Amino acid sequence: MIEARALSRRYPWPQPWWARLRQAGPRPGIQAVADLSLDLAEGRTLALVGESGCGKTTVGRMLVGLETPDAGEVRVDGQPLHATLSGPAGPALALRRRLQMVFQDPQGSLDPRWRVGDAVAEPLLEHRLCPPAEVPGRVAALMEAVGLSPDDMPRWPHQFSGGQRQRVSIARALASEPRYLICDEPTSALDVSVQAQVLNLLVDLQAERRLGLLFISHDLAVVRYVADQVAVMYLGRLVEQAPKATLFAMPRHPYTRLLLGAAPDLGLSGRARTPVPGDLPDPMAVPGGCAFHPRCPHAQARCRDEIPAWGPADGGQGDAPVPGLVHRVACHLVADGRL
């Protein structure tokens, strides 16, 4: 289990030195993530959804240790992540092995001067997972697991299409036999027919290897296909989290409802898309209270002043039939039972 507790991350805005000297108080900046808690269990897929700039990538990077939170803590199977990674090399390496990440752009995440086979072999050698003589065999098995041919090992990244490169990235991430895989928009750069191949692959690998998969995406339709649980983010905070079926059938937070209403529909069912009013506010100036209130059709005076608590959607009555699969919402109106 990866447990993230009250994570916050702020990126200060670069300023000239004289402005920094003159200014009292906190420096201006972007609050990318604020007070965010979530659990990722082994063998489950949690999707993190939100619009661009909401901080979902920062959350993913903090969960694998690429980014250090300003406040809060991440524990991986009970071990504090960031303290272990900055501690002695041995335990740090052992922990890092269990967490891997797949990035959006397979062009940028593979070294163009490394043969694909070498890129996949690197984690095996780095973590000394097998004797050097067995490395080529293990790499070949990984290539086959992601639907590539062992004959592709001596080729260069540029000789592959986008979808194939993403398969290589997945093979490389799986090489260290991680327990948790964080995928940040793994199919957004791919064409539809290729996206389907990669999504099917991820779903199969997750089930076969009982991975804890965090799937970060802006696309609700894709999320519906891969996830067990969905968490929706808005401007650095979680606004709703629920089992997939619940979230799609009975969304509670007004933002989730608007997102679902605005998603394009292939079915030509005549369902009109409901545009979300207003723009995503400047993340430099997140509105006070509930950050969604300027766009919310139900906003009340309280929403402008008070940040809503992150609590059970049903007012605490008979929640969570399955442990870990709770329905939580951060909205005053839902908490009061008025929505």
Add this chain to the structure above:
Amino acid sequence: MRTPLLCLDQLVVELPGRRGPLRVLDGVSLDLAAGEVLGLVGESGAGKSITGAAILGLLEPPARLTEGRVLFDGLPLHTLAPDAMRRLRGRQLAAIFQDAAAALNPLQTVGDMLIETLRAHLPLSPAQARERAVERLAQAGVTAPGERLRQYPHELSGGLRQRVMLALALALEPRLIVADEPTTALDVSLQARVIEHLRDAARLQGVAVLLISHDLGVVAEACDRLAVMYAGRVVEIGPAEAVLHRPAHPYTAGLIAAVPDLQDTRPRLARIPGSMPQPGAWPAGCAFHPRCDRALDRCREESPELALAGWSRVACWQPVAPPPGARP
């Protein structure tokens, strides 16, 4: 049927290659009437954007239109001199691109850009042009249009920038808009509005809109007709509803089945094996045959032409049959 405003006749675009010219468009024919929204869909490398650029005379050298005709209201655009084409592009043809940040001048305010565009083509005083600019921004759904005039593109959010582009494109009341992936860089909550404005321009002002997109969801709601491209050719064209509900080309059918949908509860997505071949590596016969599970011997040898099948025109030797009793 309405008389077409734009007519593409067997367009061929080639790039010079080491072993002779490379075809990137291989005989594309389309027509588009005033007030109509035609969606041009396909995966990357199919030639959608090249088609758009060929219409606007914006092909980047060394790409060249080597065969075929582009007729705009009877005027052969492919023969026009660059100067004449530029005047036409300002006044009657407009373009909207995916990346609004790159398409807007970063050194000019929104107001300067709009006013300059308006006054370059219309006899307006500065004050009149300003008034018109505010009007156009408001039409495109820009909030507080008066204040936006003083702002620079970097001060605007992505959604606003795209709407400023829309206002610029519609400023001179063009008769044809080529919109190349206008919503791809936008979040879902903003996509719907941009699409709505394009639809309104077609419905209310009679503008012909060519909407280029890889996103079937976007074209599904916006378009009257759909053209599906694969490897430099149009493989299926017909009423949007027919193409989406009863696709006749195996590629269209596969593409639609591969899209995850909000309503859908399939345990697995259907997939098309392989990926689109690069220009220059297009297989003989029907370019789709190596990925097609219905391929016949004939598909490997002879390239099919567009022919009527059901409610659409399809380039396939063995189109997918519509279910019996189905109606468009």
